[in-house]
Amino acid sequence: MSDSTPSVPAAQKSRHLDGLAVEVKGLRKVFRVSGGSGGRRHHLFVAVEDASFSLEQGHSLGIVGESGSGKTTIARMLVGIEPASGGTIIVAGRDRSASTKRTAERRRRGSEMQIVFQDPYTSLDPRQSINGCINEVLKLHLTMTESERRQRIIELLDQVGLTERQGLVLPKNLSGGQRQRVAIARALAAEPAVLVLDEAVSALDVSIQAQIINLLNDIRERTNMAFIFISHNLAVVRQVTDQTLVLKKGVVVEQGATEKILDAPEDDYTKLLLASVPEPGWKPRRVSVD
Amino acid sequence: MTHLLEIDHLSVDLVTHRRYRKVLQDVSITVEKAEVVSLVGESGSGKSMTARSVLNLLPAQGKMSGNIAFEGQSLMDNTNKDWQRFRATKAAMIFQDPRASINPVHRIGDFLTEALVHNRDMDRHEALERAATILEQVGIDDAKRRLRQFPHELSGGMLQRVMIASVLLIEPQLILADEPTTALDVTTQADVIAILDDQRAQREMAMLFITHDLELAAAFSDRIAVMYAGYIVEVSTPAQLHARPLHPYTAALLRSRPLLHERTERLPQISGRPLSAFEAPPGCPFQDRCPYVQAQCSESLPPTQLINGSIVRCHRANELELASTASADAGTEGGQSRE
Numbered sequence: 001m002s003d004s005t006p007s008v009p010a011a012q013k014s015r016h017l018d019g020l021a022v023e024v025k026g027l028r029k030v031f032r033v034s035g036g037s038g039g040r041r042h043h044l045f046v047a048v049e050d051a052s053f054s055l056e057q058g059h060s061l062g063i064v065g066e067s068g069s070g071k072t073t074i075a076r077m078l079v080g081i082e083p084a085s086g087g088t089i090i091v092a093g094r095d096r097s098a099s100t101k102r103t104a105e106r107r108r109r110g111s112e113m114q115i116v117f118q119d120p121y122t123s124l125d126p127r128q129s130i131n132g133c134i135n136e137v138l139k140l141h142l143t144m145t146e147s148e149r150r151q152r153i154i155e156l157l158d159q160v161g162l163t164e165r166q167g168l169v170l171p172k173n174l175s176g177g178q179r180q181r182v183a184i185a186r187a188l189a190a191e192p193a194v195l196v197l198d199e200a201v202s203a204l205d206v207s208i209q210a211q212i213i214n215l216l217n218d219i220r221e222r223t224n225m226a227f228i229f230i231s232h233n234l235a236v237v238r239q240v241t242d243q244t245l246v247l248k249k250g251v252v253v254e255q256g257a258t259e260k261i262l263d264a265p266e267d268d269y270t271k272l273l274l275a276s277v278p279e280p281g282w283k284p285r286r287v288s289v290d
Numbered sequence: 291m292t293h294l295l296e297i298d299h300l301s302v303d304l305v306t307h308r309r310y311r312k313v314l315q316d317v318s319i320t321v322e323k324a325e326v327v328s329l330v331g332e333s334g335s336g337k338s339m340t341a342r343s344v345l346n347l348l349p350a351q352g353k354m355s356g357n358i359a360f361e362g363q364s365l366m367d368n369t370n371k372d373w374q375r376f377r378a379t380k381a382a383m384i385f386q387d388p389r390a391s392i393n394p395v396h397r398i399g400d401f402l403t404e405a406l407v408h409n410r411d412m413d414r415h416e417a418l419e420r421a422a423t424i425l426e427q428v429g430i431d432d433a434k435r436r437l438r439q440f441p442h443e444l445s446g447g448m449l450q451r452v453m454i455a456s457v458l459l460i461e462p463q464l465i466l467a468d469e470p471t472t473a474l475d476v477t478t479q480a481d482v483i484a485i486l487d488d489q490r491a492q493r494e495m496a497m498l499f500i501t502h503d504l505e506l507a508a509a510f511s512d513r514i515a516v517m518y519a520g521y522i523v524e525v526s527t528p529a530q531l532h533a534r535p536l537h538p539y540t541a542a543l544l545r546s547r548p549l550l551h552e553r554t555e556r557l558p559q560i561s562g563r564p565l566s567a568f569e570a571p572p573g574c575p576f577q578d579r580c581p582y583v584q585a586q587c588s589e590s591l592p593p594t595q596l597i598n599g600s601i602v603r604c605h606r607a608n609e610l611e612l613a614s615t616a617s618a619d620a621g622t623e624g625g626q627s628r629e
Binding site for chain 1: 332333429446475476477478479480481483484485487488502503504505506508509510532542543546547548549550551552553554556557558559560563564
């Protein structure tokens with residue numbers, strides 16, 4: 001990975017308001033599930049119940065929990081893939097609780113918050129070159145001349161440790177770790193105030209995971225961007241977040257400073273999660289029957 | 291002494307893109323009765339292929355050389371029928387994704403009893419009784435009802451327990467487990483590992499456990515083999531591996547993990563990416579990413595050497611002093627050599 005520190009455009013630091021990057025109050029998601037028991041056609045499934053949190057510029061929030069905890073549903077509501085059933089979401093000072101069909105508004109929301117998904121194999125267009133994929137985002141969200149865009153693409157690739165030459169190829173020519181860097185570069189291209197990472201390092205090999213974690217920490221230091229880091233991996237969350245929220249079946253069971261939650265957890269579920277992580281001296285225990 | 295499983299100088303080539311490519315190179319490892327040996331490595335390191343070779347489950351046109359012996363008998367001249375018998379009685383595999391490897395249109399009971407009824411000529415009712423007993427032993431309540439259910443009615447953790455039950459049922463001497471808990475939540479993983487290890491130990495079965503998770507491997511293995519680019523680069527006990535890794539790759543892998551109990555200012559990362567066996571340069575496969583590389587590393591493949599009971603494949607293993615944590619070597623400038 002390159003050690004050079006590419007200049008961050010002034011715009012990236014000042015485009016969004018100072019203070020809170022994200023403010024979420026009473027967020028709720030209810031899914032209508034067809035079928036189900038008791039002869040009813042539908043039943044309601046509460047995926048997220050009354051989640052509230054806030055995140056300052058330049059800070060990083062971890063959302064941890066197991067499958068079915070609602071962590072990905074929260075991410076999807078934040079970026080607007082999924083409409084919220086209740087509560088408010090304010091990103092970069094603007095309310096986005098209601099979904100919108102207006103192109104301009106959707107584009108603006110995209111420029112405020114970007115997301116990196118878990119699987120770098122399915123989140124890139126297989127027929128589009130890396131340069132093309134980043135160029136598209138720059139065209140959409142920023143006003144730049146073609147040569148400025150070309151320059152910026154090189155900067156972005158360098159920032160995530162990819163070469164100019166790698167920008168010319170198709171995703172299939174890159175490894176999983178390299179593709180995940182492309183996904184990160186593409187998200188950074190929009191110069192968002194907030195970057196949501198949904199299990200973005202989970203599928204990576206350990207040696208690549210370390211590279212991406214360091215990269216993310218570098219970006220946060222350089223740009224004042226806020227991160228929402230969704231993960232089941234508590235060691236990774238310790239490494240990249242300062243605040244953490246623990247979710248269990250849609251309910252926030254504990255939230256606060258990451259160090260406090262990992263060093264002195266109060267909720268039994270958080271304790272169970274910590275006790276389940278293999279580490280030196282760990283003995284597997286029969287803990288739960290699902 | 292006869293080993294339960296002895297893999298000796300195994301090399302495997304597979305056809306990809308119409309040409310043969312190396313996936314395993316000179317792999318030698320033994321597993322004793324009731325012993326747990328973990329194969330640890332990153333993607334493409336060859337750990338799954340090693341396990342598949344043992345059961346002759348390589349993709350079509352795969353070429354194997356070297357020797358695999360079970361209880362002292364070579365398996366290399368096995369006919370298809372011999373392999374079938376071997377897989378039905380001596381060794382069985384637990385795969386990563388139970389949903390992909392359990393037939394979705396058959397009931398759990400049919401899946402569990404198939405091997406007993408067909409290979410052991412057991413009466414179906416007796417087989418179902420046995421299956422119910424084992425399901426309860428792997429922590430599944432209401433076993434009789436579960437036997438009538440279909441795979442989609444069970445959660446992932448539950449289904450992996452069914453998979454474990456299916457392996458225990460045929461009472462093999464060797465279990466091969468290929469990332470059996472990678473797709474599961476951490477609490478479910480703890481549960482499934484506890485059950486697997488408990489039941490295995492009670493029956494004195496040996497296990498070859500494949501994982502990318504060094505800590506998980508350390509938790510219940512007797513020995514750990516670290517693989518890189520198709521080679522085994524180090525074999526050691528968990529305690530020794532974590533205290534004093536001998537291969538620079540092992541040390542780098544250990545140091546690059548984020549730790550649960552302390553934040554590392556900056557994770558010591560390994561540059562580059564893990565290589566597959568066919569991409570590895572001549573000489574040491576790790577040379578391009580190794581901070582201790584010297585001229586000899588590109589000149590010849592390091593032989594395996596025995597140091598303090600551990601096996602290592604590194605030219606400089608005798609002189610290097612490596613640390614397994616980032617903090618441990620803060621004072622020694624990244625774990626410099628002794629010279």
